[in-house]
Amino acid sequence: MLEPLGQILTEEKLITQEELNHCLEYKKLNPGLHLGAILKHHGFINDHQLAECLSKQINWKCFRSQYVPDHAAIEKIGLDYFCRHQIYPLKNGSVIPSFVVSFIDNVEITDYLKSIFGHTGVNFYIGPECDVRNALDLIVLEQNRAKLLVRIESLKSEGIDALASWLNEIINLAIITRSTDIHVEPTGKTTDIRFRIDGICASITCLKPEYIQKLANILLTKCGLRPCDYGIQDGSFFYEFKKMAKTVDVRFAQTPTIHGPRIVLRLLDKERAAIPLESLGFSEHNRKMIDQAIVVPHGLIIITGPTGSGKSTTLSAVLNQIKSISKIILTIEDPVEITHSLIAQVEVNPAQDLTFGKATRSFLRQDPNAILIGEIRDRETAQEAIRAANTGLQIFSTLHTNDPVSAILRLKDLGVDTVNISSCLVAVVSQRLVRKLCPFCKEPFTAVRDKFEAYKAKYLDGDIQSMFRPQGCRRCRNGFLGRTVVGEVLLIDQEIKELIGKNSLGEIYALLRQRGTYKTLIDDAKALIAKGETSIDEAIRVLG
């Protein structure tokens, strides 16, 4: 008889009895869900903890090495099967077929695999769901990118009738390349299609110029908007990608250019769970300070950085960390990107006059412990955020500024006086995203300080340093795979509070320099370069 998962988790003190009871009640209403998935959805445990406990429960080893695909197994039963059930076919040097699974709620699956591959026995491992998914995504990417591009090109020659299926293939390609946005741009001579992948736009293909209106109409109809109206329109639709068993929330935005409607489709992966704070890539130094800031029960924590620097992902991770049955948390977001249990989420809606500021004011009557305000971009929101923080609530928000001190300046510009800022500000986290070097093809080289310009040399650790540069292989696009955070955390302690209160913002950096322990964005990027996680040129692209 297997020991129940809930019992193992409570014995290991990973969850409380109250959390377990809550999830068991939840399971009664959603019997199809695995208890582990429910606990994860509530943020009570993470992928790695669940994998450890499942491996104890059913006595399968936890898989911790590199995921290398077994192409023979894929050929035998097809990649779709593995993706549908989130099972990774593993080539690990053993003659016995091996598989990594993150959940086993169905013996039919293991029985099936045994019946197909089990002549000499079958090895099963438990793996954290995020690792299994990522590893599977890479196989789908490798197998499908070339095929999809060929299909997109062949549909193109079939003319305008094939546009709807062509559009589906484009969205499929965007999903498997982990693109965040699809840009459809009329140039007068062509209709250009570009994807934003890891923050960089890449050209995919182009169509005849007359196709743009037809494409716009297909999308407008999907969104339930007025077709043939090529002015400013926003909408959304759900798109199902069966191959990867994914549903994507597609946000549509259209703007009229001189050559016709320009369209952006933003792809929001609905199944994407909040990434745990420890997996975002913050350095240990920064992590410790963030942890210190988020346990302060009241006050304002701000994340700063330009658009696309991962601010909302960090906020989501923070919420996931602080949420609990004993707290009421409300959010106002534009749009809601990741859905949370135990948190009430509201989306900005200008049509109903539902703004960041108005929502925050109404939240105060909802008896909250914490509020997330997607962004502070006007006076009203700034005032409401400060007011809420001063009434003893925990407030999280973002600002479009470059570094922590300019965040304080920005609040001042928005009409908050420095005494109020000083009384409620807890911490400012500044962040950027840099692309990570592909581990399969990155190329080592020796950097010599004398050969570098000053703007590059500031990223070097010594006079001669071994580091890596991108190369490119079939697993990555151009030498990079995924992104990580570069961060800078300013904790507002008593001394800094006093400087803010006295309106001596210029002295803050001098004080930090004098202390010598403060780490800037550049310091953090330097450490990533030294570890071979990113390249010097990538750091310059993002930080200058």
Ligand SMILES: [Zn+2]
């Ligand atoms: Zn590569």
